[in-house]
Amino acid sequence: MNERVAKLRKQSVETRPYISTERAELMTEFYKSDIPQRESVPVCRALSFKHLMENKTICINDGELIVGERGPAPKATPTYPELCCHSLEDLRILNSRERTPFVVTEEVRKIYSEKIIPFWKGKTIREKLFGAMDQKWHQAFNAGVFTEFMEQRAPGHAILDDKIYRKGMLDFKRDISENRKKLDYFNDLRAYDKDQEYQAMDICADAVIIFAWRHAEKAKELAKTENDPIRRSELEQIAEVCSHIPANAPRNFWEALQSYWFVHLSVITELNTWDSFNPGRLDQHLLPFYEQGLQEGTLTPEQAKELLQCFWIKFNNQPAPPKVGVTEEQSGTYVDFALINTGGLRPADGSNAVNDISYMILDVVEEMRLPQPSSCVQISKKNPDRFLKRACEVIRTGFGQPSVFNTDVIIQEMLQDGKNMTDARAGGPSGCVTISSFGKESCTLTGYINWPKIFELACNNGIDPNTGEQVGLPTGDASKFDSYQQLMDAYKEQLRYFIDLKIRTNNVIERLYANYMPAPFMSILMDDCIARGLDYHNGGPRYNPTYIQGVGIGTTTDALTAVKYHVFEQQNITMDELLTAMQANFEGHERLQQRLLYRTPKYGNDDDYADSIAEEVFNAYYDLLNGRPNTKGGKYRVNLLPTTVHIYFGSVVGALPNGRKAGEPVSEGISPTQGSDTKGPTAVFKSTARIDHARTGGTLLNMKFNPDVLAGDGIDKLAHLIRSYFKLDGHHVQFNVIGAETLRKAQQNPERYRDLIVRVAGFSDYFVDVGRDLQNEIIARTEQQSL
Amino acid sequence: MNRAREIIGRQMTVSEVMFEVEKDIIFYDQSDGGVTFSGGEPLMQPEFLLALLNQCQAKQIHNAVDTSCYAEPKIVEMVSERTDLFLCDLKHMDNEIHERFTGVGNSLILDNIRRLSEAGKEIVIRIPVIPGFNDEKANIEATGKFTASLPGVIRVDILPFNRGGKEKLARLTAESKLMQVETPGEEEMNSIAKELSKYGFEVKIGG
Numbered sequence: 001m002n003e004r005v006a007k008l009r010k011q012s013v014e015t016r017p018y019i020s021t022e023r024a025e026l027m028t029e030f031y032k033s034d035i036p037q038r039e040s041v042p043v044c045r046a047l048s049f050k051h052l053m054e055n056k057t058i059c060i061n062d063g064e065l066i067v068g069e070r071g072p073a074p075k076a077t078p079t080y081p082e083l084c085c086h087s088l089e090d091l092r093i094l095n096s097r098e099r100t101p102f103v104v105t106e107e108v109r110k111i112y113s114e115k116i117i118p119f120w121k122g123k124t125i126r127e128k129l130f131g132a133m134d135q136k137w138h139q140a141f142n143a144g145v146f147t148e149f150m151e152q153r154a155p156g157h158a159i160l161d162d163k164i165y166r167k168g169m170l171d172f173k174r175d176i177s178e179n180r181k182k183l184d185y186f187n188d189l190r191a192y193d194k195d196q197e198y199q200a201m202d203i204c205a206d207a208v209i210i211f212a213w214r215h216a217e218k219a220k221e222l223a224k225t226e227n228d229p230i231r232r233s234e235l236e237q238i239a240e241v242c243s244h245i246p247a248n249a250p251r252n253f254w255e256a257l258q259s260y261w262f263v264h265l266s267v268i269t270e271l272n273t274w275d276s277f278n279p280g281r282l283d284q285h286l287l288p289f290y291e292q293g294l295q296e297g298t299l300t301p302e303q304a305k306e307l308l309q310c311f312w313i314k315f316n317n318q319p320a321p322p323k324v325g326v327t328e329e330q331s332g333t334y335v336d337f338a339l340i341n342t343g344g345l346r347p348a349d350g351s352n353a354v355n356d357i358s359y360m361i362l363d364v365v366e367e368m369r370l371p372q373p374s375s376c377v378q379i380s381k382k383n384p385d386r387f388l389k390r391a392c393e394v395i396r397t398g399f400g401q402p403s404v405f406n407t408d409v410i411i412q413e414m415l416q417d418g419k420n421m422t423d424a425r426a427g428g429p430s431g432c433v434t435i436s437s438f439g440k441e442s443c444t445l446t447g448y449i450n451w452p453k454i455f456e457l458a459c460n461n462g463i464d465p466n467t468g469e470q471v472g473l474p475t476g477d478a479s480k481f482d483s484y485q486q487l488m489d490a491y492k493e494q495l496r497y498f499i500d501l502k503i504r505t506n507n508v509i510e511r512l513y514a515n516y517m518p519a520p521f522m523s524i525l526m527d528d529c530i531a532r533g534l535d536y537h538n539g540g541p542r543y544n545p546t547y548i549q550g551v552g553i554g555t556t557t558d559a560l561t562a563v564k565y566h567v568f569e570q571q572n573i574t575m576d577e578l579l580t581a582m583q584a585n586f587e588g589h590e591r592l593q594q595r596l597l598y599r600t601p602k603y604g605n606d607d608d609y610a611d612s613i614a615e616e617v618f619n620a621y622y623d624l625l626n627g628r629p630n631t632k633g634g635k636y637r638v639n640l641l642p643t644t645v646h647i648y649f650g651s652v653v654g655a656l657p658n659g660r661k662a663g664e665p666v667s668e669g670i671s672p673t674q675g676s677d678t679k680g681p682t683a684v685f686k687s688t689a690r691i692d693h694a695r696t697g698g699t700l701l702n703m704k705f706n707p708d709v710l711a712g713d714g715i716d717k718l719a720h721l722i723r724s725y726f727k728l729d730g731h732h733v734q735f736n737v738i739g740a741e742t743l744r745k746a747q748q749n750p751e752r753y754r755d756l757i758v759r760v761a762g763f764s765d766y767f768v769d770v771g772r773d774l775q776n777e778i779i780a781r782t783e784q785q786s787l
Numbered sequence: 788m789n790r791a792r793e794i795i796g797r798q799m800t801v802s803e804v805m806f807e808v809e810k811d812i813i814f815y816d817q818s819d820g821g822v823t824f825s826g827g828e829p830l831m832q833p834e835f836l837l838a839l840l841n842q843c844q845a846k847q848i849h850n851a852v853d854t855s856c857y858a859e860p861k862i863v864e865m866v867s868e869r870t871d872l873f874l875c876d877l878k879h880m881d882n883e884i885h886e887r888f889t890g891v892g893n894s895l896i897l898d899n900i901r902r903l904s905e906a907g908k909e910i911v912i913r914i915p916v917i918p919g920f921n922d923e924k925a926n927i928e929a930t931g932k933f934t935a936s937l938p939g940v941i942r943v944d945i946l947p948f949n950r951g952g953k954e955k956l957a958r959l960t961a962e963s964k965l966m967q968v969e970t971p972g973e974e975e976m977n978s979i980a981k982e983l984s985k986y987g988f989e990v991k992i993g994g
Contacts, residue, residue, distance in 0.1 A: 682811050720818035771954035
């Protein structure tokens with residue numbers, strides 16, 4: 001990377017995230033005015049957004065080409081008091097916690113205590129939501145049976161398609177106006193509501209144009225006092241770009257990136273959408289501008305790459321807004337899940353979509369080594385191996401990017417969800433692994449559900465052993481169960497109860513957002529909000545699924561398997577003995593625990609005994625959930641991913657029959673229980689493929705390798721492994737290439753790292769199995785390589 | 788860990804082994820891979836091995852046999868008829884040194900390798916490079932010459948000595964003489980690879 005990029009990158013990496021009160025103050029100022037008394041909710045939201053865009057600080061950092069920050073400066077992180085108003089205690093925690101801290105100055109505390117808290121207390125979505133939930137919901141939520149994504153963050157997972165590269169805000173304003181004129185007040189009894197939504201969208205389009213113009217003005221001003229003639233001409237060009245887009249469609253590569261960036265900032269300023277927002281299939285969107293630039297001689301590959309690198313830094317300058325409580329536990333990261341997609345298929349004809357920009361993006365990912373934006377490659381059987389292998393090379397550098405997705409199964413998943421073929425091909429993973437049809441979908445994740453906790457409740461007649469409270473249904477005394485089927489039935493009864501509870505309450509939460517927190521700017525961007533006159537939060541998009549994410553398939557399967565195997569088949573442990581040992585957290589029952597851990601079939605080893613139970617666990621969830629209606633014209637769907645919630649979920653679950661002790665993490669995604677897969681990666685792929693991925697909206701599989709495993713023709717082998725998993729309809733896999741520190745931990749706690757594979761010499765083996773001397777040698781070698 | 792006797796491994800039938808082998812067919816098909824029978828020494832259990840090889844042939848699963856080649860020529864011949872690829876160990880070219888360190892001479896081994904080669908089998912020669920035992924120039928030269936005279940060799944793998952066996956040795960015996968040997972460095976491996984590749988075949992470190 002050149003000096004400019006290196007400098008901007010350094011600034012981004014070294015600046016600590018801190019809280020900025022600018023947005024909170026502007027919002028408070030607006031909502032204290034008399035406008036909210038006069039205007040409808042959508043118009044009021046739009047006017048508050050315009051107030052932000054007209055008044056927030058404009059920041060152009062020294063040397064940058066792509067401009068604009070969400071806060072007043074890089075890493076200055078705004079808050080969203082209309083959703084969640086942080087208390088002084090929250091601010092203290094944010095400032096001092098170990099994971100994802102935010103610097104909170106005394107000035108910030110003062111503004112919060114004097115202005116923000118007094119005004120917003122009692123008015124936030126968070127308070128409305130908690131107030132609207134019944135006692136059963138609170139019991140389950142407090143017990144850690146499920147989480148709720150929208151208790152302090154607005155629905156996210158919105159991914160953009162190619163529309164902003166073809167149209168400017170002025171074009172959208174025309175579309176809005178034409179649809180508004182067509183409103184039929186005789187036959188459409190919601191015409192007035194739609195009129196207000198259109199008015200709101202129109203105000204938001206203006207707000208974004210003004211925001212860009214303010215950058216143009218600032219750039220001109222800076223140009224006047226700039227002594228360096230090169231920088232002066234860059235600032236003049238920035239001014240030119242910002243006065244043209246996003247009002248109008250971009251004319252070149254630079255304008256395309258800047259236009260997206262203004263749209264991005266606007267979306268994440270309007271609301272704190274979890275799983276951020278992202279440009280989707282960036283390689284396809286940029287290709288026409290790239291080719292045109294090369295042809296006209298106005299762009300070189302080096303310039304294109306530099307602009308992309310500058311663009312990358314902008315993402316890294318925006319940490320995910322601060323989270324507190326359970327939301328922080330379930331998603332404890334600064335990463336805001338903007339996931340740049342490359343590869344896959346072209347929507348119109350289904351042909352290979354890999355192009356020069358796809359490779360250039362991989363180069364940028366490799367060179368920038370930034371946690372944000374995240375990146376993935378979509379791999380279809382039509383995509384060339386060399387693209388997959390180039391991605392594997394970047395994976396080998398060991399920072400977890402790009403993740404790898406199976407386009408061919410994603411398309412099946414989309415079609416199964418009722419999407420048309422073009423929309424299916426235009427989509428992909430958004431955020432973490434969940435699919436959405438880019439530019440056309442509100443794909444709402446409403447919370448994780450803790451399967452191992454539900455299993456624990458089934459073992460305890462619905463009573464939470466942590467509190468003695470009746471959190472679940474009284475499904476019977478498990479010590480009296482005389483068949484495995486009885487336990488499985490009890491588990492399914494509990495599961496049905498909690499899914500019903502989750503859906504019933506989510507159907508309230510969806511209305512809170514639709515009624516109080518519309519997102520008129522986001523609605524401009526998502527088909528068919530303009531055509532329907534409906535908000536993004538109110539069924540405006542073409543597709544509106546709601547997901548509840550199942551967590552802990554590995555742990556739940558292994559727990560059920562252990563009971564079936566030892567209690568009811570081998571009959572070498574009684575249910576009573578097992579429950580007693582679980583209550584004692586295996587203390588004094590170590591031999592029994594060892595048998596459960598090491599003498600029991602486990603999921604992840606291509607062993608039909610356990611894997612067929614995994615299938616049943618998945619199907620139980622799918623059958624109870626999939627296809628039920630939500631309030632937005634969409635349906636509930638299933639996906640299996642954890643972010644960081646498996647740690648929190650584990651902390652609330654006691655000892656389980658798979659030998660897991662109380663408080664330990666539950667398994668994550670569809671990965672086997674930590675350390676229980678001992679038959680190598682092919683067995684893991686075979687087991688995880690037993691789940692019917694095509695019926696989900698996404699699954700997450702993590703694998704760990706030591707960098708040596710991928711040396712030499714290791715790249716080819718990795719590519720073959722991925723292709724094989726994808727032939728089995730696997731949805732996603734990501735690779736953690738692990739470092740010396742992890743190896744040391746594995747040496748100390750081998751039982752947790754039984755699945756860790758290292759390259760020895762001419763062969764790969766489980767790290768825990770190679771003996772201490774060799775382990776030390778491998779640690780030394782790994783340290784050397786990471787230098 | 789206690790020092791009680793522990794059973795490592797378990798008895799399996801031919802169909803049980805084939806059940807495991809066939810689980811990974813999708814991976815063999817993707818990567819042109821297959822199954823490798825190694826050991827121990829697979830030629831020590833010829834009937835079992837032959838039954839497995841027959842099954843592999845019938846099911847069109849590519850198979851390889853990883854062997855020291857210390858076996859009756861008759862057994863080698865029968866196995867070779869059913870084997871797609873041989874991975875043959877070559878520890879030392881000098882008969883006496885070979886006998887001193889392994890307990891047997893190398894003439895049967897060299898003859899077997901030659902016979903396999905002349906029968907048209909594909910062979911990968913695998914040399915464990917053990918400092919102070921087989922890494923001196925004369926042995927490398929002799930190894931190169933011998934290997935160059937075989938028509939069927941597709942590659943030579945040189946494998947740096949590693950201490951992976953230490954744990955196993957410690958379980959079997961209290962002594963651990965072997966462990967005074969150091970793992971050869973990258974430079975030494977490269978120089979041996981360079982020397983061997985003069986004889987005109989592909990040499991791979993690790994393999």
